[in-house]
Amino acid sequence: MGDACFAPFRLLSCQSRQFGHQGMPGRVLRSGCVQVVQNLRIIPDVLHPRSKLSEAVADEVGEVVYVPVFDTTRPHVGPVAVLEALLLARATDSMLVANFISVAGSALAALQVR
Numbered sequence: 001m002g003d004a005c006f007a008p009f010r011l012l013s014c015q016s017r018q019f020g021h022q023g024m025p026g027r028v029l030r031s032g033c034v035q036v037v038q039n040l041r042i043i044p045d046v047l048h049p050r051s052k053l054s055e056a057v058a059d060e061v062g063e064v065v066y067v068p069v070f071d072t073t074r075p076h077v078g079p080v081a082v083l084e085a086l087l088l089a090r091a092t093d094s095m096l097v098a099n100f101i102s103v104a105g106s107a108l109a110a111l112q113v114r
Contacts, residue, residue: 005057006086023047025082028066032079036097037064040086062089065097067104072112080113 024047028035037043040061048064064086068079083104087096 003060003088005060009053009057009086024064024066025084028068028082029079032068032070034068034101035066037066040064060088060090061086062091063087063097065100067101067108069108069113072109083108 024035024037024043027047037048040048040058040063053061064084067083067085069081069083071077071080074080085100085104087100093099
């Protein structure tokens with residue numbers, strides 16, 4: 001979370017375990033597929049802890065990307081984690097989601113996860 005406006009959300013989200021299995025990260029863990037949410041406000045509260053975002057910060061979020069993380073030494077296990085990225089609406093990169101997925105994939109591969 002590079003933008004300081006998300007620091008309180010990050011802290012609250014990390015402390016909350018209720019969204020892990022039933023929310024978007026849980027869906028990505030089960031499917032093993034990348035999910036992109038283009039409008040955070042259309043997701044029910046049970047799927048994303050957006051209620052923990054202030055209105056001002058929620059307005060800053062353009063898209064949310066969920067990337068499954070696989071242990072390359074044990075790919076048969078399926079995803080072992082989910083990377084969640086809140087992308088800012090004010091971003092000027094028209095390929096932001098695609099570029100994020102590419103960069104995240106390269107970074108995860110360097111860590112021997114994918």
